[in-house]
Amino acid sequence: MTRPALDALDLEQAPEAVLAALAALRTRDAPTHGGRVLSYVYDPGVPELDELAAGAVRAMQPVNGLDPTTFGSVAALERDVVAFARDLLGGDEDTVGTVTSGGTESCLLAVQSARDTWLAERGLRPGEARPRLVAPVTVHAAFHKAAHLYGLELDLVPVASSGPSAGAVDAGVLGARLTAGPAGAADVALVVVSAPSYPHAALDPVAEVAALAADAGVPVHVDACIGGFALPFWPDLPAWDLRVPGVTSLSADLHKYAFAPKGASVLLHRDRDRQRAQYFATTRWPGYPVVNPTLLGSRSGGPLGAAWAILRALGRDGLATLAGRARRATLALGDAVSGIEGLRVVGVPAGPLLAVATDEEAAADRRVDPHLWADAVAAHGWTLQAQPGLTQGDGTRLPHTTHLTVTPVTEGVLEDLVPVLAAAADKVRGRPRPDATALLGALPPLDGGARPGAGLDSAAAAALLDAIGLGAVGEEGPDAGPGVGPMAPLLALVEALPAPFVERLLVELLARLVEPRAA
Structure with a gap:
């Protein structure tokens, strides 16, 4: 069958005009290359890798990762990527894994697998018990999300606040927390440590924590999302990966220091049964049997193809x-x-x-x-x-x-x-930190309950953003970017307000950035 040419269709805009508009929008972004943004982007400084990734994405663009029995390339690429990560990160022939859409999904799946394994061992269903997830206070926010979504109690352990070990958890303190509850460690589904933690670049004492957790019969996940493809080449570090006895799973982002385009991450499990617990499968509907190893059903083959190509080249x-x-x-x-x-x-x-x-x-x-x-x-x-x-x-x-x-x-x-x-x-130098008092003075008295601001509706939240000067963010005109201006006053406000209240305001701020604008 002959495919119609694009110019035979009734187009709203010519492709050249569409791409020009996209290029104009991109000029307002922070630069993703050249090293001027020291967060969010991971530039290897090798333009040829960008071209390689783009070619691989283009080759895999039409492929749906939902069904590797239909698109065998997906299975082949994922096998290769998992094998590379397994060998680099201390796994063995029993180590298995999954390529996910990013670090957050890898972390969510690690928690889901641990929770469901914990429930199955006790003959329980989700919602019938609320196990603990024990982690340092510096653990990535993705684990806060995982605890929220999967119904776990997030039990955060303080870390050192000063000295050479600042930002790292003390293994003894975390170990004591495992058995602190009335059920001892029996209600702990998972311990998480970081390699390293994002806020302070601190490497938690993985081996010591894993030994204590193993004695208590608790699995350990190492969140190496940011460090997984860099720390193997960092000298003089204590053991932190799957070589450590007691570590049962590990996450490492391919779109960070493996330089793949976003989003691509890998989640490794020490044994098959734990990995199978992250799958969702159902035949209880009249459509095709659904078997998903990740939270997503349909998955783009592009990031997987690009990650595979870059690992193969490098x-x-x-x-x-x-x-x-x-x-x-x-x-x-x-x-x-x-x-x-x-x-x-x-x-x-x-x-x-x-x-x-x-x-x-x-x-x-x-x-x-x-x-x-x-x-x-x-x-x-x-x-x-x-x-x-x-x-x-x-x-x-x-x-x-x-x-x-x-x-x-x-x-x-x-x-x-x-x-x-x-x-x-x-x-x-010498200037004091911004005082949030003036901004707080624009706010109404805060609800003193357990969740101040939790009942704030969208209109009220928007009015409060206006009161503190953030209501017009992203609305300065058609050529304006979404930047919020100086961060020091905003961060001072973040610290001064009760967390649920400021979280609700930030939700409103980000949600309104992407709402359609009036003509």
């Missing part, structure tokens, strides 16, 4: 070379920040990440607030990521910080970046 040696560039850049940036009066690097980073806080040992008039610093850096065209402070359950305080994700391309821009970091610090 191999272990290519990944090692790129990780080496990122490591040298990380060490150089750490030295540069440590040399800036009023700032300090938090703990001892493991992997290509840094968290930067105020140096409290400096005189008050010489200190640098990390959020003001990030805003000053942004004025020079570089993007760092502000992170709020947090009071832990034991009353200790984790400082507010600025996060830097370092990639191989960063090594080539250090001569431009380091002077900007120093100049930005000079500009804001």
